[in-house]
Amino acid sequence: KLDIMKTGEPGEEIIFGDSANVLRTNIEQIYGGYPSLDGCPLAEGELADIGDGTMFIGLQNYFQKYGSPFKFCFGPKSFLVISDPIQARHLLRDANKKYDKGVLAEILKPIMGKGLIPADPETWQIRRPQIVPAFHKKWLEYMVGLFGYCNEPLIESLNKLVDTTGKVEMEEKFCSVALDIIGLSVFNFNFGSVTKESPVVKAVYSALVEAEHRSMTPAPYWDLPLANELVPRLRKFNADLKLLNDVLDDLISRAKNTRSEEDIEQLEQRNYAEAKDPSMLRFLVDMRGADIDNKQLRDDLMTMLVAGHETTAAVLTWALFELTKNPEIKAKLLEEIDRVIGDRRPTFEDIKEMKYVRLVVAETLRMYPQPPLLIRRCRTEDNLPAGGGREATVIRGMDIFLPLYNIHRDERFWPNAYTFDPERFTRPYKNPDIPEWAGFDPEKWNGKLYPNEIASDFAFLPFGGGARKCVGDEFAVMEAVVTLAMVMRRFDFEFDPSKFTDVDIMDHPKDLNHPVGMKTGATIHTRRGLNMLIKRRNVSEFQ
Numbered sequence: 001k002l003d004i005m006k007t008g009e010p011g012e013e014i015i016f017g018d019s020a021n022v023l024r025t026n027i028e029q030i031y032g033g034y035p036s037l038d039g040c041p042l043a044e045g046e047l048a049d050i051g052d053g054t055m056f057i058g059l060q061n062y063f064q065k066y067g068s069p070f071k072f073c074f075g076p077k078s079f080l081v082i083s084d085p086i087q088a089r090h091l092l093r094d095a096n097k098k099y100d101k102g103v104l105a106e107i108l109k110p111i112m113g114k115g116l117i118p119a120d121p122e123t124w125q126i127r128r129p130q131i132v133p134a135f136h137k138k139w140l141e142y143m144v145g146l147f148g149y150c151n152e153p154l155i156e157s158l159n160k161l162v163d164t165t166g167k168v169e170m171e172e173k174f175c176s177v178a179l180d181i182i183g184l185s186v187f188n189f190n191f192g193s194v195t196k197e198s199p200v201v202k203a204v205y206s207a208l209v210e211a212e213h214r215s216m217t218p219a220p221y222w223d224l225p226l227a228n229e230l231v232p233r234l235r236k237f238n239a240d241l242k243l244l245n246d247v248l249d250d251l252i253s254r255a256k257n258t259r260s261e262e263d264i265e266q267l268e269q270r271n272y273a274e275a276k277d278p279s280m281l282r283f284l285v286d287m288r289g290a291d292i293d294n295k296q297l298r299d300d301l302m303t304m305l306v307a308g309h310e311t312t313a314a315v316l317t318w319a320l321f322e323l324t325k326n327p328e329i330k331a332k333l334l335e336e337i338d339r340v341i342g343d344r345r346p347t348f349e350d351i352k353e354m355k356y357v358r359l360v361v362a363e364t365l366r367m368y369p370q371p372p373l374l375i376r377r378c379r380t381e382d383n384l385p386a387g388g389g390r391e392a393t394v395i396r397g398m399d400i401f402l403p404l405y406n407i408h409r410d411e412r413f414w415p416n417a418y419t420f421d422p423e424r425f426t427r428p429y430k431n432p433d434i435p436e437w438a439g440f441d442p443e444k445w446n447g448k449l450y451p452n453e454i455a456s457d458f459a460f461l462p463f464g465g466g467a468r469k470c471v472g473d474e475f476a477v478m479e480a481v482v483t484l485a486m487v488m489r490r491f492d493f494e495f496d497p498s499k500f501t502d503v504d505i506m507d508h509p510k511d512l513n514h515p516v517g518m519k520t521g522a523t524i525h526t527r528r529g530l531n532m533l534i535k536r537r538n539v540s541e542f543q
């Protein structure tokens, strides 16, 4: 029996000794024929299984073969892959302090710096309590109006397409509207990306593409000496990032020059209807006692921009995809939209009233979680409970993947997991074979906007869970509901058959009748866009 060589203390930087230890453990297991030190099987497979932008599908195949957790190695890298709600609950909530963002923080650092997503525990502890109040009730209520306002140019541009080509690529349209919303709400900047292409908008996309590319690249080549000067892709990325940083720096200094310090309680009572600048940046700058330096503020804004934009766009894309595939569900959704809002811009109260639309958003997030997997690194050795899988020792320095995709599509927790069934969240469910799992209890999300991780005992984690849970969850759900309601009310969509091939349909063998294909970066994208035929909806038919 081998000893695990222990180095470092909890909270200390993970050092080479720890990584070497993880590597040694794996090498000895692979080549030395030793029993596993951590109690986990090693997945044997081809790199191609996770390549080509479908890593989450490859990991699901391995999960079905090896259970949770298993180890997955490529080259010198290895990840412990955890796909079980009870183990997720342990990792995200109970033993959260033993883990940090690891590889994710390394990848995102050049873009988000010490923003909340990659933030080390020390920075996070200071910034999280200052950022959470920015999402207060009055602001969120005001934002609902802004979501409607930002959707109007989208509707106008769709109307133009109805009158011309009758065709539209909706993934791109949803991305544009989500970018406009995040720009105005977070830093009062109008990207206007639905109507025009600007260098700033291009810079945002370039930063996003690079972030995605990095999250899929095993070796951080951008850290190599001179790489940033010599590699054209990196030179372009750095130039785009500078453009974007300059815009943010300018907005921050303007906000700081007009600072009017207030206590959090006063800020939370602001009359947003009369505010000249209702943005989150204004709130963060004006908060008394939060004298944050410009660099930290910029990191926070950039984090919101990246985190809050593509995720929501992806949810809208897959919601439209599923609604197009499921006409009865679409009819039910339209009945509710027609009854509650008709042609008005939705209000906060309407969102509460449109429970079915919220269920559609939640079910989309179950089948297409954004991001499809979470990333952690173990900071101090830990024992993982068996849950519905096996017990394991997590070695200090071990990198971890937590594929939400596997948990959300596990038949043991979600019967008929491959069926798009928004009403599943209204039915209680327990699995007697897994007594450690408390089951799904609809009573527990009563009064909340969406069926959260508590109601599902960590089997539904669209916004993560525990201390590092998403701060923009309610914002995002409301934004998706408003956009879906406004677009679906006015337009009828069908898949554009000229754009899909048999290859796309075969992409996802378990989900037959899947005409667009999936690939992933930070979020799940379609392979070649959500190409649709678009018509104006005959509203009277439905009323």
Ligand code: HEM
Residues within 6 Å of the ligand: 116, 117, 124, 128, 303, 304, 307, 308, 309, 311, 312, 315, 369, 370, 371, 374, 375, 461, 462, 463, 464, 465, 467, 468, 469, 470, 471, 472, 473, 475, 476, 477
């Ligand atoms: C964190 C999902 C929208 C800001 C997270 C996490 C998930 C997530 C799964 C946890 C990551 C982890 O544990 O590693 C989503 C989805 C969204 C969405 C699916 C849309 C449908 C937003 C929006 C904002 C936002 C609109 C801001 C305006 C953040 C931030 C964190 C985060 C700052 C880090 C929280 C922390 O570490 O304390 N999000 N998010 N997200 N999200 Fe979101």
